[in-house]
Amino acid sequence: MGTWLDETLTWGNALIFFLWGVILLAIVLGFVTYAIYFERKVIGWMQLRIGPNRVGPLGLLQTVADILKLLIKEDTIPRKADRMLFILAPALAYVPAFAVLAVIPYTQDLYFADINVGLLYYVALSGISTIAIVIGGWSSNNKYALLGGMRSAAQMISYEVPLVISVVGVVMMTGSLNLRIIGEQQGNWFWEWNFLPQIIGFVVFIIAAVSELNRTPFDLPEAESELVAGYHVEYSGFRFAFFMLTEYVYVYAIAALTTVLFLGGWHAPAPFLDFVPGIIWFLLKFSCIVFFLFWLRATMPRIRVDQLMGFGWKVLLPLAILNVFITALYLELFIKG
């Protein structure tokens, strides 16, 4: 991939880039389809149920059937909704979710965009989805949707701060915002990966990430027992599917980002395991994180909205800043000197 990016842009190259984009889209859609299946199965097993098992062998086509159903459903727009914004919101939510995937490196050689400020790009773009959710909640002209949208805005803004600050430690250790370099610089033994020296940052990052994803225990924007469905209560058909899609694409993105930032990316946990290709290691770590996110949903109750804010600003943010401070101290005393 890297060599392609260095060449001058011709029509042929542009076509190849376009094809790679389509391939990535297909992979992501495939991931979302089976992540939903996997989530339902995992939660089902934890809850003494079987999960989907009717459509296709082992229920493997269940999500496909669900998506098909959403596609052929009537697309309703409430009469009093703000039409333009209502239509815009799902697309606005999805585009940044997909765009952030460009900077994620899967192995040394397999990546789509090698940007020097890759991490910054990720954080900046993912913030746009918040706006989409607020727009979706506002334009529906529904009180529950509005409450959900406002909650979501408050939550995502207050958790983006600790999320960003928690990765500063990693950036300081690596000296780069380029995700490929961050991945590459982590050592060949698993204790040389960032998650151990950056343990505070890692924990803060995971918690803030779960909150960014609006997943249990931070699933307040769509708390079904209070707000029925939250910001997407008025959406149906494929517009609703787009919001769902966004959510799962972010699961993909966060899992991949955590792998690269903290879990050594494509490195094997020990040098003698190097014969296994890097992409396999990447996928393994990635899957573990996805599983962890789903596992939480079967385990945790939901936190309250005021507690969520307090936790974000009073606990996570100071911890993240402390982590930056400790990292700086360590670098100053032991590395530089």
Added chain:
Amino acid sequence: MIRTEELLLNVGPQHPSTHGVFRIIVKLDGEVITEAIPVMGYLHRGTEKLAEDLNFTQIIPYTDRMDYVSAMTNNYVLCHAVETMMGLEIPERAEFMRLIVMELQRVASHLVWWGTYLLDIGAMSPFLYAFRDREMIIDFFNELCGARLTYNYMRVGGVKWDAPEGWLDKVRDFVPYMEKKLDEYNNLVSGNEIFLARIKGIGQYDAQTAIDYGLSGANLRCTGVDWDLRRAEPYSLYNRFEFDVPLGKTGDCYDRYLIRLEETRQSLRILKQALEQIPSSGEVMGKVPRVIRPPAGEVYVRIESPRGEIGCHIISKGKAEPYRLKFRRPSFVNLQILPKLLVGETMTNLITILGGIDIVVGEVDA
């Protein structure tokens, strides 16, 4: 200058967490409730009025449909009232059968509450665990009387069916199983930090307020008032068994939660004793006249249902039908404190408090 105004939000009657068709109109200032107006009656079927045209045996199935999560206790309160009026003798085995099904029902009802309450709070799994165990109790009832929810099991003077062969042994095996599961549930949920943060100190009131509002059941005992009709005014055979009445101190949702869990354990304790003492054979139906005509007069009896004090007031003119029948429904009475508790709370706490009161809309509206 920003113009702000209160948001009028209509919660229910179609809302996932109002436990049926209950509706609350709340005025929200941001997320804080400034006023809450409960609206009831969406499930009103006029049980009490209908009863005036029915004879007493025909009324029993109607009581099933009031508190459909705890139909056995409703059966009992009506039969008990009529029996008190007529001074009927109940065979011992019948009384034991009644007590066993009532305590099983209490366990089942508290399990439903436990599961749905945690579901309200956002924890999904406990709901399914609770329903697995409740299912076993429902299977027992199914075997006993052929219905899973509306049993129509008791009759004036006894019970309709004796326990089938091996039924009591199955229940005997169930009790230790359930005790083990209760410990497991306690370990799973009761100490969870998020859960504690959600319910500790929420929906708090003191003993005097509780008495003023006429609360009963766990809603009263959470303030420390020792009032359980099974011990305060023993009916059926409750004076033969040893059990504790769990009490709270602070009167918040967490105390109510702990009390209900402990009550389940105490019910199992009663069950264990009852299953040992039940006579191995005997009549299950007393000597009852063919047409049940209570003598003219009035009677009010009350028993402890899983939700609190359920009472039955019958005015009879000596006919086969009651002249007037009135049920004191604990869900309805307990709900009265809701508007007071909600003021100043957030939307999230609305669900926590409403769930903590433990209402069954069938009983609220009757």
